[in-house]
Amino acid sequence: MVGKGKADVLQQKSPAEFFADNRTIAGFDNPGKCLYTTIRELVENGLDAAESISQLPDIDITVEEISQHRLNKMRGVTNHDRIDEELYQDYETEGAKQKRLAKEAKEMERLEKQAAKSAATLDGKKRELEARRAAQAKTEKNFFKVTVRDNGMGMAHKDIPDMLGRVLSGTKYGVKQTRGKFGLGAKMALIWSKMSTGLPIEVTSARCGSASISYFKLDLDIQRNQPNVHEQKLLDNGEGWHGAELSVVIAGNWQYYRAKVFKYLQQIAVITPYAQFRFVFKAEDEKSSVRITFARRTTTMPQPPKATKHHPSSVDLELIKRLASSTNCTSLAAFLSKEFDCIRRDLAGTKISLEMRCDPSVSPAELTGKQLVAMHDLLHQLRFQPPDGNHLSPAGEYNLRLGIMKELRPEMVATHQGTVGVHEGHAFVVEAAVSVGGRNIKPGLNIHRFANRIPLLFEGGSDVITRTAIKRINWSAYKINQSSDKVGVFVSLVSTKIPFKGAGKEYIADDVEEIQQAVRTAIQQCCSQLKNKISKQQAAREQRLRKKNLTKYIPNVAAALFTVLQAVAERKEEPAGKTTRPEAEEVVVGVRSGEVTEPTLAAKLQQHVEQIDVDMALEYQLQQGVTEAAKVEACLMPHSARHQYGPEAHCDVGVIRRLQEL
Numbered sequence: 001m002v003g004k005g006k007a008d009v010l011q012q013k014s015p016a017e018f019f020a021d022n023r024t025i026a027g028f029d030n031p032g033k034c035l036y037t038t039i040r041e042l043v044e045n046g047l048d049a050a051e052s053i054s055q056l057p058d059i060d061i062t063v064e065e066i067s068q069h070r071l072n073k074m075r076g077v078t079n080h081d082r083i084d085e086e087l088y089q090d091y092e093t094e095g096a097k098q099k100r101l102a103k104e105a106k107e108m109e110r111l112e113k114q115a116a117k118s119a120a121t122l123d124g125k126k127r128e129l130e131a132r133r134a135a136q137a138k139t140e141k142n143f144f145k146v147t148v149r150d151n152g153m154g155m156a157h158k159d160i161p162d163m164l165g166r167v168l169s170g171t172k173y174g175v176k177q178t179r180g181k182f183g184l185g186a187k188m189a190l191i192w193s194k195m196s197t198g199l200p201i202e203v204t205s206a207r208c209g210s211a212s213i214s215y216f217k218l219d220l221d222i223q224r225n226q227p228n229v230h231e232q233k234l235l236d237n238g239e240g241w242h243g244a245e246l247s248v249v250i251a252g253n254w255q256y257y258r259a260k261v262f263k264y265l266q267q268i269a270v271i272t273p274y275a276q277f278r279f280v281f282k283a284e285d286e287k288s289s290v291r292i293t294f295a296r297r298t299t300t301m302p303q304p305p306k307a308t309k310h311h312p313s314s315v316d317l318e319l320i321k322r323l324a325s326s327t328n329c330t331s332l333a334a335f336l337s338k339e340f341d342c343i344r345r346d347l348a349g350t351k352i353s354l355e356m357r358c359d360p361s362v363s364p365a366e367l368t369g370k371q372l373v374a375m376h377d378l379l380h381q382l383r384f385q386p387p388d389g390n391h392l393s394p395a396g397e398y399n400l401r402l403g404i405m406k407e408l409r410p411e412m413v414a415t416h417q418g419t420v421g422v423h424e425g426h427a428f429v430v431e432a433a434v435s436v437g438g439r440n441i442k443p444g445l446n447i448h449r450f451a452n453r454i455p456l457l458f459e460g461g462s463d464v465i466t467r468t469a470i471k472r473i474n475w476s477a478y479k480i481n482q483s484s485d486k487v488g489v490f491v492s493l494v495s496t497k498i499p500f501k502g503a504g505k506e507y508i509a510d511d512v513e514e515i516q517q518a519v520r521t522a523i524q525q526c527c528s529q530l531k532n533k534i535s536k537q538q539a540a541r542e543q544r545l546r547k548k549n550l551t552k553y554i555p556n557v558a559a560a561l562f563t564v565l566q567a568v569a570e571r572k573e574e575p576a577g578k579t580t581r582p583e584a585e586e587v588v589v590g591v592r593s594g595e596v597t598e599p600t601l602a603a604k605l606q607q608h609v610e611q612i613d614v615d616m617a618l619e620y621q622l623q624q625g626v627t628e629a630a631k632v633e634a635c636l637m638p639h640s641a642r643h644q645y646g647p648e649a650h651c652d653v654g655v656i657r658r659l660q661e662l
C-alpha cells in the first residue's frame, strides 16, 4: 500500500495567501514595480474618493527614502556592525575588485575598437551592456515610506480595518465606473509591506462632517485574511478635515522606476486636469530629493459616474440567484423591472413571466433552481434596449484637450468622443485625441492609454489601443508620417466593465470586436480633423520655402540686372532698327540720373516677391472656396441710422461696400 505523501495532504489558501504567493497578477512583480504600483493604487483610491463627493481632488504623494539603518530602528531591530564581512553577498576582496575593474576597462577598450569598425555593433553591444546593468538594477532594492493624502470622502471608523486589512473587500463592486474594482490594491501594498519590511500600514481618515479623525495602525493576517489592528484612536477634527492619508513602508527601487512614476503622474495629470498632484521624493541625501507639482488647470469636473443596475444580457446564473435571494421585491414582475436595467414594466409584468411559464406574482425567493436557470437562458435570448451610458463619466473632450495642451504643448490636437457602445451588456465610451508636435515627444507614434481614467503604462504591446493605432490605422491617408512625425495618440475607454487582462489593470484585451471598432473610429475621426489642418500647414510651409528661395537670389539678380542696365545706359545710340519700350526707356533714364540703383532694384524685386506671396495666398483661399458662411461683414466706420451703403467695389475675394452718410 502506498502511503499518502506530504504533497497529497489537502490544503486551503486564503485569498490573501493566494495574492501574496502570486503578487505578479496584481502588478507587484519586482521591488521597482511594487513601488510604482503602490503609489498608483493609493493615488487612484484618492481620486475615486474625491470624485465620489464631487470634490476637486488634491492629492499629496510623498516617497521618503529610508536607509537600512533607519528601517531597523523603525522595526526595533538592533543594528550590528558586521563581524565577518566575507559572509555577506556584497563582499568583494580588494583583489577581486581590482580584477573586476580591469575586466570592465578591457571590455570598454574592446568596444571602442569595434566602434571604429562598425557603429552598429557598438550600439548593439552597448545596449546589451546597459540591459545587463538595468536587469541588475531592477532587482536591487531600497526602502521607502509611501504616503498618499487626499481630500476625498474618507472612511467610516468601523470599516477601516476591513477595507484595508481584508483582501477582496471594498465599496466598488457595484455596476459603476470606478478606477478601483477588485478590492485588492491597497491590501496588496500592505501585503508587500509585510513581506518586505514587516511594518504595518498607518491610516488617518475622516468622513465629511465628522467631529473626529480616525487613526489606525494595522496589518493583515495573511493566513486568515483578517485585519490585525495594532493601534486605533479617535483624534479631534477641529479643522473639519475630510479625506484619507495612507502610509506604508516597503522595499522598492526608485532609481529604475522613477521615470515610470513621473510618466504615470504626467499621464494622470493629462486625464484629470481638474486635480492637483503634489509629489515629493525625499532622498536620504537631500541633493537627490525631487519636488514636482502638477497644477490644477480647470475646475470643470466630469459628471460623477452613477451606479446603474445590471443589464439583463450581462448577468450570469450565480448573479441571478444572488439577486433573487437578496431582493426586497415580493413579486417576479417587480423583481425583473426593479433589479435590472432596460426591462420595461409591461415586459416584466406579463410577457417575460409568460415566457418563463411563471406567475408574475410569485416571490423571487420561491423560484426553483430550474426556474432560475430558465430565467437566465431567457434573459440572454430576449431583445432588450442597450444600456444608454448616462451613468458613465468620460473625461470629456474639453478636459482631454486641456490636459494634453498643458502637459505636452503640441502644435495641433484633435479630439473625438465616440457614441455609447455595448459589450456583454455593459455600456462603454471611447474618447480619443491625436496630437502632432510638442515637447518631450519622440518622432513616431507615442501611444497613451487610459481605462476608466487610469493611465496604463505596462504591457502596451498586447493592448487593444496600441494594436489598433499601429496596425489598423492608415496614417499616411491623413498626411501623417507614423515614423517621422511626432504623433501623440491618446485613447481613453470608460465602462462599468473594462476587459482588463489580470488584476493589475495593465492592459485591455484586444479580442472584443466592439471595443476594437470604437477605438479605431475614434482615432480615425481625430485624424480626419487633423488632415485639413496638416494640408494647410504644408501649403503654408511650401509657400514660406518658395519665398525664402526667391529672396535668397535677389542680391545676385539685382546686381546682374543693374550691370546690364548700366551697360545700356552708357551706350550713346540705340542699335539701328531697335525700338525700346517706353517703360524700359524710363528705367534706363532712371539709371542715368542715379534714381535707379542696385539697392532700389533689389527693393523692387523684394516688393514683387512679397506681392506674389499675397497673391498666392488669395488664390489658395479661392481654391478652397470662399463660401457664403465664410463671408464676414466688416464695418470700417460706425454703422448707424445716419449711414447707408454706397456703390460696391467687386474683386476676386470679396465685395467692398462704401458707407455714406445720409
Ligand SMILES: Nc1ncnc2c1ncn2[C@@H]1O[C@H](COP(=O)(O)OP(=O)(O)OP(=O)(O)O)[C@@H](O)[C@H]1O
Pocket: 041, 045, 046, 049, 150, 152, 153, 154, 155, 163, 164, 169, 170, 171, 172, 179, 180, 181, 182, 183, 184, 185, 186, 187, 188, 243, 244, 245
Ligand atoms: N483614500 C481612500 N478614501 C476613501 N476610501 C478608500 C480610500 N482608499 C481605500 N478606500 C476604501 O477601501 C476599499 C478598498 O480599497 P482597495 O484599494 O483595496 O481596492 P479598490 O480600490 O476597491 O479596488 P482595486 O483593487 O481595483 O483598486 C475601497 O473600495 C474604498 O472603499
